[in-house]
Amino acid sequence: MGTETQHDDVGKGVVLYPQQERAIHAVLEEIASKAAASLVLVTTHTGHFVASNGGRAGMDIAALGSLIAADLAASQQIARLIDETEAYQMVLREGDRINMFVSEAGPALVLLVVVPSAEPVGWVRILVREGSHKLAAITQAPFEPIGEPDSPAPQGELADLIGNALDKLWTG
Amino acid sequence: MYINYARREITLKVVYYGPALGGKTTNLIQIHDHVAGNQRSELISLKTAEDRTLFFDFMEVKLGSIVGLMPRVQLYTVPGQSRYEASRKLVLRGADGVVFVADSQISRQKENLESWISMRQHLCGNGMEMSCFPIVVQLNKRDLPAAVSLQLFRRVMSVNGDYPIIEAVALDGSGVRESLRLILERVVTRLRKEIPAARP
Numbered sequence: 260m261g262t263e264t265q266h267d268d269v270g271k272g273v274v275l276y277p278q279q280e281r282a283i284h285a286v287l288e289e290i291a292s293k294a295a296a297s298l299v300l301v302t303t304h305t306g307h308f309v310a311s312n313g314g315r316a317g318m319d320i321a322a323l324g325s326l327i328a329a330d331l332a333a334s335q336q337i338a339r340l341i342d343e344t345e346a347y348q349m350v351l352r353e354g355d356r357i358n359m360f361v362s363e364a365g366p367a368l369v370l371l372v373v374v375p376s377a378e379p380v381g382w383v384r385i386l387v388r389e390g391s392h393k394l395a396a397i398t399q400a401p402f403e404p405i406g407e408p409d410s411p412a413p414q415g416e417l418a419d420l421i422g423n424a425l426d427k428l429w430t431g
Numbered sequence: 432m433y434i435n436y437a438r439r440e441i442t443l444k445v446v447y448y449g450p451a452l453g454g455k456t457t458n459l460i461q462i463h464d465h466v467a468g469n470q471r472s473e474l475i476s477l478k479t480a481e482d483r484t485l486f487f488d489f490m491e492v493k494l495g496s497i498v499g500l501m502p503r504v505q506l507y508t509v510p511g512q513s514r515y516e517a518s519r520k521l522v523l524r525g526a527d528g529v530v531f532v533a534d535s536q537i538s539r540q541k542e543n544l545e546s547w548i549s550m551r552q553h554l555c556g557n558g559m560e561m562s563c564f565p566i567v568v569q570l571n572k573r574d575l576p577a578a579v580s581l582q583l584f585r586r587v588m589s590v591n592g593d594y595p596i597i598e599a600v601a602l603d604g605s606g607v608r609e610s611l612r613l614i615l616e617r618v619v620t621r622l623r624k625e626i627p628a629a630r631p
Binding site: 272273274275276277280303304305306307308309319321322325326329332333336340417418419420421422424425426428429430431 | 620
């Protein structure tokens with residue numbers, strides 16, 4: 260996975276290869292199973308949805324991804340303003356029915372875990388922390404792009420095609 | 432940018448930046464209104480009680496299948512009010528391109544310039560080379576009787592030919608699609624080496 264190396268950089272993307280995606284799904288499945296989570300979701304630090312396990316049908320995962328990433332980013336910024344040395348890792352939101360954990364998973368990803376409030380917070384926190392470390396390791400491991408084409412897309416053409424697609428989507 | 436090779440998805444991030452009350456949120460509302468519901472997400476707005484943007488507005492547009500690729504565009508606005516500088520910097524994180532929404536009112540040229548400078552500072556501070564970062568300037572509210580001339584706007588902002596200017600009236604949708612189209616073309620052209628090969 261090519262990843263952002265700093266949180267503040269702009270214009271550097273995250274690239275996910277198939278074997279990494281499979282490994283991420285396995286981690287999410289493990290967390291969901293052990294924590295009895297109703298939803299486990301991963302986004303990039305900039306809010307791009309990556310993968311999920313659980314959740315309800317029709318859930319707007321694009322919007323959810325942007326909000327999760329923003330939530331963690333805002334919490335990290337708050338922590339930095341209070342204490343510059345604080346490396347903020349996890350946000351816990353306790354509710355009547357559900358608890359939500361939002362955790363940094365390395366420099367590229369953010370993990371959300373939603374569990375029933377009856378689940379022991381300490382146990383889930385351990386699982387979230389372990390899962391975050393595993394996700395970070397997946398993204399930081401040197402993966403070779405297997406079977407990917409060598410040449411890039413015909414860009415002049417692609418830019419036009421994307422512009423034309425937008426025109427077609429536009430109604431009214 | 433986020434690329435998922437398995438699903439052949441490319442997700443791009445475009446940020447609408449600019450001074451307060453310039454029309455950034457109006458741009459997203461227009462895009463939301465003109466794109467069919469199955470091709471976009473809901474419009475998420477984190478607002479104050481006074482209906483002003485607190486953190487950001489967000490929506491995603493799915494462009495469908497294009498030569499075997501599934502491009503998506505995530506659109507964000509920043510809060511324009513000066514007190515939200517830290518939030519603006521956070522929203523700019525990971526941006527692939529910016530639509531700078533400027534206000535045509537003569538009395539707002541100082542705010543345009545301040546916002547332009549702060550945007551450049553954030554981008555430069557984050558290691559972005561301004562000469563190649565895709566920016567489209569949208570000069571909004573062109574229907575106002577005392578709108579600034581294009582020539583004066585360029586001079587005040589020191590915006591030369593490197594940055595295209597699109598005249599708009601976002602409230603009635605004029606110039607909104609054109610701005611989005613142009614920034615997407617520029618972003619895709621800039622990121623050409625990283626986008627996977629197309630499949631017919």
